[in-house]
Amino acid sequence: MNYIITGVGGQGTVLASKLIADTLIERGEKVRSAETIGMAQRGGSVVSHIRTESALSPVVPKGSANVLIGFEPSEAARCMPYLKKNGVAIISINPVKPVTSSLEDNYDLNEILTFLKNAPQKMLMVDGIKLCTEAGSSKVMNVCLLGVAAGSGYLGITLDEMRATLKRRLPPKLLDLNCRALQIGADAPLI
């Protein structure tokens, strides 16, 4: 399996990719992964690659990701060339505008959403902010999206497996919130 997790620095994409990798390793799979992060500490494009089986390089080649999880529509669109023809994308539709778009408006959300909706692959789109509000924290978009992906059956990881990983990896005081976020994701209405 090849996974691409993408979003904007600060959205929690790296933790999401670590949770996926951790689950796969726990199951006994050999995993390679990598992150591409620019110079920006926050607010930059972030792409995490996760690969299993006989992969030698940690980077997913274009056109070979089975699953793409996009935390932000423009970043998801940027990574669409990675997605396999029969791949599945799980995308939150809420934009994060870069600081440059306050100086000059260069973010056309409608165009990007239309592009994503018209893609030939299976697209599972959700309102990530709404899911976070339901869970009661703006910081759990990552686990909500993992819930959407695991619940859909396309992630290759079950909700039970992901719950077990949350238990292993998260501090106890954050566990309830994240388990709730996972379930909210799994039950989320698609847009």
Next chain:
Amino acid sequence: MGNECIALGAIHAGVKCVCGYPGTPSTEILETVVKENPGDIYVEWSVNEKAAVEVAAGASYSGLRTLVTMKQVGLNACSDPVMCLAYIGIKGGMVIVVADDPGPISSQTEQDTRHFAGFSKLPVFDPSTPDEAYEMIKDAYEYSEKYKTPVIFRPTTRICHGYSSVDLKEDVECIKAEGFVKDPKWAIFPKLSYQNHVTLENRIPQIGEDFSSYRFNEVNGTGSAGIASSGIGYAYSKEALESLDAECKFLKVATAYPFPEKLALEFLSGLEKVLVIEELDPVIERELTYICGKYNLKTKIFGKLTGNMPFAGEYSAELVKSAVSSFLNIQQKEETIAVPNLPIRPPVLCAGCPHRASFYAVKQAAKGLEAIFSGDIGCYTLGNAKPLEMVDTCLCMGAGITMAQGLQRANPQTVNFAFVGDSTFFHTGIPGIVNAVYNQTKIVVIILDNSTTAMTGHQPHPGTGVMASGAVAEKIDIAGVLKAIGVKKIIKSNPLELEKAVSSVKEAAEFDGVSAVIFEAPCIAISKPGPHLIITDKCTVCRKCIKELGCPAIVYSDGKVYIDSSLCVGCNLCSQICPSGAISQQEGCR
């Protein structure tokens, strides 16, 4: 993570002294040693790479296994001790990890450390995966001790920051150190250098021969065409062959210097053509071309020198696949997806970053002056971005202070400001200030003291009062250092108090001689955020805050300006420039 593999490999090989200076993509190696220290390893963040190499050399002379970590440009800062150590040699194994950054993703150059290895006559190891790096470190120590020479270990970003499953050995090698034994061989003199140079040159082909049977150098596959590769290029090439369902002969080079000539000859035998896939410089390509000439082989070598592969930039799986397919004459269906216009996300200073306030204060104070702003290496290089545009020059660590002096000599009518961060000040900034005072230049040094080495992930430095291990250290006072050097005008200021900050800069700029403003405010990533600000209904949407500050927390959308409460840390800079007093803490109305 590859960097963790390198650290754990060194720990399990019995390393006892670890020194380094932070630099992407190498930083996590030393951080992992701190975290995983079984308790008997001495580990320090050195003030710069030169200090790191020299501290480690002393420990190595005494028989300890040592590790030095840095990024590729750090090797330039310590090339003096590295070049000399090649002649003197060591006793305890010494591995100098130099992380290269093809792209470059966060560096000034795309220099290739394998070349530096050849130049300094030090063997170099080049892992192609994180798990290989873990195993290879142990080998590096063994070769280092066998040939009594420091060795260079050169991972690239994809190895340093790649992750893989690794089987760890639990036992740690126990190396008994003899301690320092006095001997004339430890003091470099021209006569000794001549003698050692002879030995050194004799040793190089010997190590090359040894490397021909090194376990991570290998020849495999069959055919009349061959691919030679190293590092991450190896992984990309192997995967390209697999996805093209093609086969050819393959040479993997894990030690580009001294080159494993015997193994290369075995590879070249019977080959019509070879494609070399290596990031950065054509090191393997030149070696193979040389061997073909030396042995009068007819094999054609293709790569960068023949225009088949690019010199600059990082390689990708796609780039390698397309090069391999055209080399092997395999037709490939190109499918491109037309992605719509997407916003670019250039790196910017964080919301509430005190550097933004410092740059803004200097910009205000320098209004009406003919001013040149010399920048330096660190987060504050981002001061070059719109709308601040306060970095006119940036070259390398510590260069801002000294270049400002040359700019001043050549442009005496200008006022020259040099920005330097706190960690960079200690790294290579101080001698530049000594130079300015001694040679009676007029420059204004702006020290951006945010109490950490921010860009590489918040490592301590001599001004922070904390050591790498977390233990308390004596804080070295920047103002005290400046005073001791003889800087006659030193002003400490809080950049977030705009009015005072501007007048501090004005006062420093008027001083005839070397002056310094120390802007003290901690990095937002290591301090607690204050209550976030809001825009009240007094806002006239003039957007001065956006146009002049470029803070990512201030957003303009649907004809309104608002503050993103998840990003704002309440630095209050924007409220001090708002002409309508419309930005305030929460008690106002929205």
